[in-house]
Amino acid sequence: MTKTKEKFMDEETTRRRRILVIGTGAAGVLAGLGASVPFISSMAPSAKARAAGAPVEVELTGLEPGMMITVEWRGKPVWVLHRTPSMLASLPEIISKVQDPSSQVPMQPKYAMNEHRSIKAKYLVLVGICTHLGCSPSQKLEIGGAAGMGDDWKGGFFCPCHGSKFDLAGRVYKGVPAPVNLEVPPHMYLSEDSLLIGEEKKA
Numbered sequence: 001m002t003k004t005k006e007k008f009m010d011e012e013t014t015r016r017r018r019i020l021v022i023g024t025g026a027a028g029v030l031a032g033l034g035a036s037v038p039f040i041s042s043m044a045p046s047a048k049a050r051a052a053g054a055p056v057e058v059e060l061t062g063l064e065p066g067m068m069i070t071v072e073w074r075g076k077p078v079w080v081l082h083r084t085p086s087m088l089a090s091l092p093e094i095i096s097k098v099q100d101p102s103s104q105v106p107m108q109p110k111y112a113m114n115e116h117r118s119i120k121a122k123y124l125v126l127v128g129i130c131t132h133l134g135c136s137p138s139q140k141l142e143i144g145g146a147a148g149m150g151d152d153w154k155g156g157f158f159c160p161c162h163g164s165k166f167d168l169a170g171r172v173y174k175g176v177p178a179p180v181n182l183e184v185p186p187h188m189y190l191s192e193d194s195l196l197i198g199e200e201k202k203a
Contacts (some may be wrong), residue, residue, distance in 0.1 A: 037176060055198035057190070060123070071127060073197045077128040077136060078185055078193065087168050088122070089141075090154040091115055098171040100181055109183035109200060117169040117184055125187050125197065126170045128157075132178040135161040141168070157182070 056073045058080055064071060068081040092115065095101045105114045111119050118124050130137050137153055137157040140147040148164075155173040165173040170182035186200040 003095055007091070008137050012092055042180070051127055058195040058197060059133050060195055062191045065122075066141070068141065071197065072105055072115070073179070073185060079124070079128045079139075080124045081124040081126075081141075081150055083116075083124055083168060087141075087155060088116060091167065091169055094154055097173055098167060099174050099179075101171060103171070103181060105180045109186055111200075112184040115169065117181070119189065120185070123195070124169060125184060125195070127183040127185050130159040130164055131172065131180045131182060132159065132176075135159050137166065137182075145187070159195050 004097070011084070024154040053078045056078075057073055058071055060080070060082070063080065063081050063082045065084040068079055068088075070079055071076070102115070103117055108117065116124070119177050128136055134172050140153070141147050143155050144151050144153055147155065149158060154167060156165060157170070157187045158165050159178065164176040164178035164180055167173070170184070172178045173183050185197055187195060187197045188200045190196050
């Protein structure tokens, strides 16, 4: 075998070894990534955990005054309404029209037993299920005839199934089938613009 041929074979062997080493390393990296994906996914709450009551974090940054969003917690719709100053100003005006204006019926956390039924006055957090037969009320946030609720309507929620009405604090009107106010779920603020539903600060 000539020296030229020997040199060619040595170079070819070296090249194949490099390809083998690179290929093995790449396969190892891919295998590691494949193993890490299920692990990372397992750290997020599963659908089963959420249904069982895992807390739900809600970002409030884009929730402008007058807007409402719906999130799911324990399989229930939870409303988060950013009330405007005029919405808050309407609450004292209808005290005589609602059954439990000070939220004395013990179906909400103590921090919601106030006129606006919330930790922060501007944010209303409610379970969007009627306390009569479990229907889901419609939002009727506009004032007066614009909401189709009569000229004296101050904004709120209406259950079309049996006619129950609730104000902008979820307080039930007198003379309707629903016996109590809409439920306020346990919740807390993680920051100025971050809300956690399903968990509350302990005293």
